[in-house]
Amino acid sequence: MSGSYGTFSAKEEERRKRTTSDRALIRRVYHYAQAYKRNLRIGVAATVIGAFTGLAAPYMHAIAIDNIIEPPTLLVKRFGISVLGRPYLAGFLWWIPLFAAIILSNYVFQYIQTYQMRIVGEKVVAKMRDDMMDKLQVISLRYFSEGEAGRIISRPTNDANTVRIFLRLGLTSILIDISSILGAFSIMFYLDLRLSLLAMAVLPVAILLVWVLGKYSRAAYRRALITTSGLTARMQEDLAGMKVTQAYAQEKETEKKFQKTQDANVKATIRAILIGSSYTPFVIGLRLIGTAIILYYGVAALLAGTIQLGILVAFTEYQFSYFMPLVDLVTMYDQYQSCMSAIERMFDVIDTKVEVVDVQPERSIALP
Amino acid sequence: MFENVYIDSTCFLYAKIIMSIAKPLLDYAKSLNPQKGFAQSFSTFKRLMKYHRKYPWYLAAITILALIRAILFAIEPLYTYYIIVNVIGPPTNTSLLPGYLLVIVLAGTGYAISNFVLTYVHGIMSQYIVRDIRSEYYRALQRKSFSFYDSVGVGDLTSRATVDLQLVDSFLRTWLGTILNAVFFTIIILIIIYPISPIMTLISLVSMPFIFYFTTRLWTETMPLFMNMQLIMGRLTSYIQQNIVGMKTIRIFRQEEDVVDGFKGVEDIYVNTAISAGKIQSIYMPLGPAILTLGIALVYVYAGYTLSTNQALAVIEVGNIILFARYMMRLTFPIRDVSQTIGTWIAAYAGLERVLKMTDAPREVEDAPGARDVKIEKGKLELENVTFGYVKDRPVLTNVSFTVQPGEKIAILGATGSGKSSLIYLIPRFYDIQSGSIKIDGTDIREFKLASLRRQIGVVLQDVFLFSGTIRENIAFGKPDASNDEIVQAAKSARIHDFVASLPNGYDTPVGERGVTLSGGQKQRITIARALVSNPRILIMDDSLSFVDAKTEQEIQSAIEEATKTRTTLIIAQRFSTIKTAEKILVLENGSVAEFGSHEELIAKDGVYKRVYETQFVEKASPMLEEAGGS
Numbered sequence: 001m002s003g004s005y006g007t008f009s010a011k012e013e014e015r016r017k018r019t020t021s022d023r024a025l026i027r028r029v030y031h032y033a034q035a036y037k038r039n040l041r042i043g044v045a046a047t048v049i050g051a052f053t054g055l056a057a058p059y060m061h062a063i064a065i066d067n068i069i070e071p072p073t074l075l076v077k078r079f080g081i082s083v084l085g086r087p088y089l090a091g092f093l094w095w096i097p098l099f100a101a102i103i104l105s106n107y108v109f110q111y112i113q114t115y116q117m118r119i120v121g122e123k124v125v126a127k128m129r130d131d132m133m134d135k136l137q138v139i140s141l142r143y144f145s146e147g148e149a150g151r152i153i154s155r156p157t158n159d160a161n162t163v164r165i166f167l168r169l170g171l172t173s174i175l176i177d178i179s180s181i182l183g184a185f186s187i188m189f190y191l192d193l194r195l196s197l198l199a200m201a202v203l204p205v206a207i208l209l210v211w212v213l214g215k216y217s218r219a220a221y222r223r224a225l226i227t228t229s230g231l232t233a234r235m236q237e238d239l240a241g242m243k244v245t246q247a248y249a250q251e252k253e254t255e256k257k258f259q260k261t262q263d264a265n266v267k268a269t270i271r272a273i274l275i276g277s278s279y280t281p282f283v284i285g286l287r288l289i290g291t292a293i294i295l296y297y298g299v300a301a302l303l304a305g306t307i308q309l310g311i312l313v314a315f316t317e318y319q320f321s322y323f324m325p326l327v328d329l330v331t332m333y334d335q336y337q338s339c340m341s342a343i344e345r346m347f348d349v350i351d352t353k354v355e356v357v358d359v360q361p362e363r364s365i366a367l368p
Numbered sequence: 369m370f371e372n373v374y375i376d377s378t379c380f381l382y383a384k385i386i387m388s389i390a391k392p393l394l395d396y397a398k399s400l401n402p403q404k405g406f407a408q409s410f411s412t413f414k415r416l417m418k419y420h421r422k423y424p425w426y427l428a429a430i431t432i433l434a435l436i437r438a439i440l441f442a443i444e445p446l447y448t449y450y451i452i453v454n455v456i457g458p459p460t461n462t463s464l465l466p467g468y469l470l471v472i473v474l475a476g477t478g479y480a481i482s483n484f485v486l487t488y489v490h491g492i493m494s495q496y497i498v499r500d501i502r503s504e505y506y507r508a509l510q511r512k513s514f515s516f517y518d519s520v521g522v523g524d525l526t527s528r529a530t531v532d533l534q535l536v537d538s539f540l541r542t543w544l545g546t547i548l549n550a551v552f553f554t555i556i557i558l559i560i561i562y563p564i565s566p567i568m569t570l571i572s573l574v575s576m577p578f579i580f581y582f583t584t585r586l587w588t589e590t591m592p593l594f595m596n597m598q599l600i601m602g603r604l605t606s607y608i609q610q611n612i613v614g615m616k617t618i619r620i621f622r623q624e625e626d627v628v629d630g631f632k633g634v635e636d637i638y639v640n641t642a643i644s645a646g647k648i649q650s651i652y653m654p655l656g657p658a659i660l661t662l663g664i665a666l667v668y669v670y671a672g673y674t675l676s677t678n679q680a681l682a683v684i685e686v687g688n689i690i691l692f693a694r695y696m697m698r699l700t701f702p703i704r705d706v707s708q709t710i711g712t713w714i715a716a717y718a719g720l721e722r723v724l725k726m727t728d729a730p731r732e733v734e735d736a737p738g739a740r741d742v743k744i745e746k747g748k749l750e751l752e753n754v755t756f757g758y759v760k761d762r763p764v765l766t767n768v769s770f771t772v773q774p775g776e777k778i779a780i781l782g783a784t785g786s787g788k789s790s791l792i793y794l795i796p797r798f799y800d801i802q803s804g805s806i807k808i809d810g811t812d813i814r815e816f817k818l819a820s821l822r823r824q825i826g827v828v829l830q831d832v833f834l835f836s837g838t839i840r841e842n843i844a845f846g847k848p849d850a851s852n853d854e855i856v857q858a859a860k861s862a863r864i865h866d867f868v869a870s871l872p873n874g875y876d877t878p879v880g881e882r883g884v885t886l887s888g889g890q891k892q893r894i895t896i897a898r899a900l901v902s903n904p905r906i907l908i909m910d911d912s913l914s915f916v917d918a919k920t921e922q923e924i925q926s927a928i929e930e931a932t933k934t935r936t937t938l939i940i941a942q943r944f945s946t947i948k949t950a951e952k953i954l955v956l957e958n959g960s961v962a963e964f965g966s967h968e969e970l971i972a973k974d975g976v977y978k979r980v981y982e983t984q985f986v987e988k989a990s991p992m993l994e995e996a997g998g999s
Contacts, residue, residue: 057661061693064668069686092672096665103661110654118646126639133611133631137624141616152612153523157605158531168646232530235506239522241835243514247796247827248846248898249819251510258506266495273491273541280487281480288444288476292469295448299455299465309452313690316448317697 025343032124043116047172050109051179055187056102058317062191064095065310113172121167125160132156132349139352155349159342166339174332177325184322191311198297199319202290206283206323210330213279217272218333224272227265234261280327287323291316409591409717416536416720419497426493430544433486438552440479445694446560447472452687486545494540501536501720502529505727513732514798515758523609524602528726532719539709539716546709550702557695568692571670575663579656579703586652587710593645594711598718600638607631653707657700664693733800733818741820746774746809747905747936749795753804756787756794760802764790765959767804774905777932777949779941781980782956788940789830791956792908795938796825808906823847826899826935830910832891839868840875842894847902854901862897863927864890889920893927900931907932909939911946921945944981953977 033040068091132155188196238245238254245254298312420427447468455465509525562569611618611627618627671689749772757763764787772778782788794801797813806813813821823846834842843858844850850858855875859865867890871877879886879894886894899907909928925945932939932949941947953970955963955977963970963977970977 057697061664061690065686065690069668069671069689092668096669099665099668100662103658103665107654107658111650114650114653115647118650119643122639122642122646126635129635130628130632133608133628136612136615137618137628141619153605153609156608157527161601228530232526235529236522236526237836238506239509239517239525241833242509242512242517243798243829243831244833244835244845244898245510246514246798247822247829249822250845250848253848255506255510259503262499262502266499270492270495273495274488277484277487277491281477281484284480284483285473285477288473288480291444291476292473295451295469295472296465299451299462302456303460303462309456309686309690313448313694317694 020344020347022340025340025347028347029124029343032127033120035127036120036123039116039119043113043120043172044175046109046112046116047175048179050106050113051176052183053102053106053109055180055183055318055321057099057106058314058321059187059191060095060099060102061317062308062310062314064092064099065313066308067310068092068095117172118168121164121171124167125164128163128346128350129156129160132160132346135350135352135354138354140354152349155345159345162342163339163346166335170332170335170339173328174336177329177332180325181322181329184318188315188318191314192301192307195294195298195301195307195315199290199294199315201293202286203326206286207326207330209282209286210279210327213275213282214330214333217276217279220268220272220275224265224268227261227268231261231265234258283323283327287319290319290323294319408721409595409713412717412720412724413713415724416540419500420493422500423493423496426489426496427544429489430486430493431548433482433489434545434548435552437479437482437486438549438556440475440482441553441698442556442560442695443475443479444472445691445698447475448694449687449691452690487542490545491541494537497540498533498537501723501727502533505529505723508727508729511731512729514793516732521609524605525726527605528719528722532722535712535719536716536723539712542705543709543713546702546705550706553702554699557699561692561695564688564691568667568670568688571666572663572692572696574666575659578659582652582655582659583703583707583710586649586707589648589652590645590711591714593641593648594714595718597638597641597645598715598722600634600641602722604631604634604638607634649711656703656707660696660700660703664696667692667696733797735818736814739815739817742808742811742816744808744824744905748772748774748807748809749906749936749938750807750810751804752807754794754801754806755803756790756799756801758790758799763802763959765794768959768961769804770954770961770964772936772938772952774936775934776951777937777939778952778954779939779947779950780954780956781941781947781977786956787959788956789910792910792938792940795906795908796822796827823902824904824906826902826904826907828892828895828899828907828909828911830940832888832895834879834886834891834894836879838876838878839871839894842879843875843897843901845898850901854903855897858897858901859894861900861927861930862893863923863930864893864897887920889924892924896924896927896931905935907935907937907939909937911940911942955980 136152136156185196188199235258238258241254245251294312294315298307298315301307302309302312451465451468455461455468506529558569558573561572608631611631618624667689751771752769754765754768755763756765768791770778780788780791790799793799794806795808795813797818800814808816808821835845840855843855847854852875856865859868859875868875868877896909899909909932911928921943928939928946929949939946939950941950941953947953947967950967952964952966954961955970957976963973963975965973971981
């Protein structure tokens with residue numbers, strides 16, 4: 001700490017461009033995951049199957065409505081035929097066990113997915129951190145020159161944590177989102193091609209909107225992040241210089257400066273929240289327009305007898321279950337980017353060349 | 369021990385910390401008590417609520433918006449139900465369809481807008497509260513004593529105000545909205561579906577107690593684990609910090625393997641705890657939605673049973689069943705959100721604890737009642753039977769008494785741990801003495817207002833620290849309204865003016881990362897100028913010339929000579945050139961005054977000073993060991 005001007009600035013770190021491609025980074029992380037290949041495979045498989053079983057539920061409702069409940073009800077309503085004692089509802093005898101089995105297997109797959117991915121995430125990051133710590137013990141002392149400490153410390157701590165959280169939550173939600181979207185699309189196309197195309201009419205607009213507004217939002221968040229780095233740097237400097245501040249009784253003056261930096265951060269963050277949440281109303285609005293389209297044409301088709309009620313209801317549910325993951329995926333992009341940057345910085349430590357094994361000063365022996 | 373007068377104390381400190389850290393850390397991680405945390409989390413939550421009190425309007429707005437949002441969220445399934453019942457029929461009535469669809473779209477848009485406003489308002493409140501907590505934390509840190517900053521890393525303190533508060537922030541951003549949403553939405557659904565079919569409503573409620581039970585289990589079982597994880601992570605982080613900051617020392621003492629082994633031991637515990645927590649989470653988290661969905665099957669069973677037994681069929685409409693099923697599917701979202709919020713709270717709680725722990729610590733040095741502004745006219749300094757220790761009953765200084773006449777310069781000599789720094793830091797009350805008295809011009813220093821005392825004493829600390837900013841700002845740090853003449857005068861006395869004047873931007877040159885790179889000697893002379901700018905009568909200097917070359921040493925020496933000419937000075941001396949110019953020399957040994965007098969007097973006395981003088985200064989021992997010690 002002595003002889004330094006405050007500490008390192010996280011700003012520079014944030015602004016630095018990445019030089020390694022995503023694919024190279026992913027390949028190297030995958031190399032770490034090799035030791036937990038089994039967990040990884042089981043986890044990914046469970047995630048995908050889990051997402052599909054989750055999608056089966058609305059379809060099961062459609063079957064229940066169209067094939068089991070509706071026929072006897074219609075008999076009663078339209079033709080006044082009593083269904084008492086008739087075996088129309090026997091369908092439930094197979095439907096309920098099947099439904100329960102699907103829900104239970106969905107639960108089991110979710111359990112396996114969460115647990116296995118957790119193991120992979122924690123172990124991989126721990127292994128990377130170990131390698132960093134090992135490397136730090138042997139690389140040249142020049143690496144630890146003044147002002148660099150903060151930068152180095154943040155790699156096995158902050159960066160490792162970013163990657164940990166991404167492997168734990170981000171990666172699984174990306175997998176779930178993609179499977180849900182693809183699964184929902186396939187089921188919808190299978191159920192009714194025309195209605196699917198109508199339901200998806202609003203999709204391009206939604207994606208475009210999220211992408212464009214997302215750009216503004218990302219920029220706003222990056223600005224907020226820079227003010228956060230500024231706040232961190234200010235905090236570090238103020239604390240490092242606290243003895244000087246106290247020695248000259250300048251506590252009030254330094255606090256004033258600190259508050260200015262903090263206010264800038266608060267303002268930038270509030271702005272980022274505003275812009276970041278501004279596109280959700282549009283997305284939800286578009287989704288509802290999609291629902292209205294489905295209902296409008298769906299009811300017509302229903303009355304014309306081309307589709308059944310259960311299918312129509314299932315459609316609105318599927319539309320619900322692919323729209324949100326899609327928005328989620330677009331917003332996940334930022335998390336993915338910052339994870340990649342963190343991984344690159346971690347490998348930067350691991351890859352540092354050991355120049356010379358430091359010669360230990362002979363005089364150290366003289367110490368008691 | 370006295371022979372080690374040259375060895376920097378920090379060197380030992382690091383070695384001791386690093387070598388002793390591994391085992392206690394392991395024991396600590398193993399000893400963490402999982403039960404205790406749960407109750408404490410409630411009291412921490414209550415404290416967090418107190419921070420909300422300042423923002424009643426935001427709370428009210430969030431509540432109202434959450435209610436509106438929940439009502440509008442319930443509209444779409446209800447109107448789909450109307451479409452099924454009234455449009456499709458029988459009897460079929462398509463003229464109603466456009467109206468219903470319009471309601472669905474409008475209600476949905478209203479939902480989206482209220483959701484947006486709610487997120488925004490919630491976000492603003494969270495930023496304000498985080499700001500309040502951080503400011504309180506900052507002010508608390510300003511009151512901490514020097515020994516606190518010697519024992520705690522700046523990185524750790526900073527990460528509490530940033531990383532830990534970010535965890536609190538992510539909880540604050542949504543928590544109230546999420547909980548209110550779950551409550552309001554459940555109530556609204558019940559209000560809508562109960563009149564349609566009381567029995568089916570009760571059937572759909574069957575799953576609720578189970579969901580509640582398992583959510584509670586999730587909470588009670590993972591909470592302690594997560595808390596432990598965060599505590600261990602905090603330790604792990606400071607471990608990494610110590611390792612990186614003290615790398616030089618670790619290499620010298622060849623502790624690399626021990627350090628890495630200790631680190632890996634703690635990390636293993638961390639990873640295992642994280643995985644156990646993950647296992648519990650993966651059991652309970654997806655359970656709520658699963659149970660709720662299974663509840664839908666119950667609705668079907670009932671519907672099927674009624675259809676085949678009840679003649680009237682009045683209670684069963686296909687539309688009803690669809691409405692019930694869809695509401696229950698919708699209800700899985702708030703339930704999932706609530707269990708996620710619980711997860712964020714666990715993380716936020718551990719973070720908040722770390723922050724509040726610092727905020728709560730009492731102030732160590734304070735203005736005494738009746739303290740006043742006293743002007744120091746002459747600068748006479750009297751210490752009488754001063755006893756001081758950082759920990760009670762473990763005195764660092766015992767019964768120290770001596771008097772310094774105005775304008776006199778005293779060089780203080782002593783081995784590592786003899787109490788040199790402690791002694792000079794007592795004068796501006798960086799620490800308070802336990803007994804005895806310190807007087808300036810006959811007034812006890814505790815009668816001074818703290819700010820008044822400190823502003824009249826020039827201090828040059830051992831840590832050569834400059835703030836980012838211009839050279840001018842750094843010199844005028846203790847007197848922000850200093851005139852240009854005063855600044856130049858101070859710089860001239862500190863022998864740095866010529867250098868500063870040679871810079872293209874002169875005194876307005878920024879220092880630090882984006883400014884000019886200064887040498888150790890230049891930085892030190894700026895810190896001397898900083899001490900001189902208010903023209904203090906008393907100067908205390910922790911002279912750390914240890915890591916500069918001969919030429920720089922000469923320059924600094926000349927700056928010190930000029931600066932101390934007319935002022936009462938206490939200076940911790942590392943070398944003979946400093947001692948030579950002092951009127952008197954004070955030799956400290958084990959916290960007591962061993963010898964006090966002029967150079968000639970002490971040589972004549974033939975005591976410890978003479979021995980040190982002959983072995984250390986005459987032979988000019990190499991300063992290499994200090995170099996090894998770093999700072």
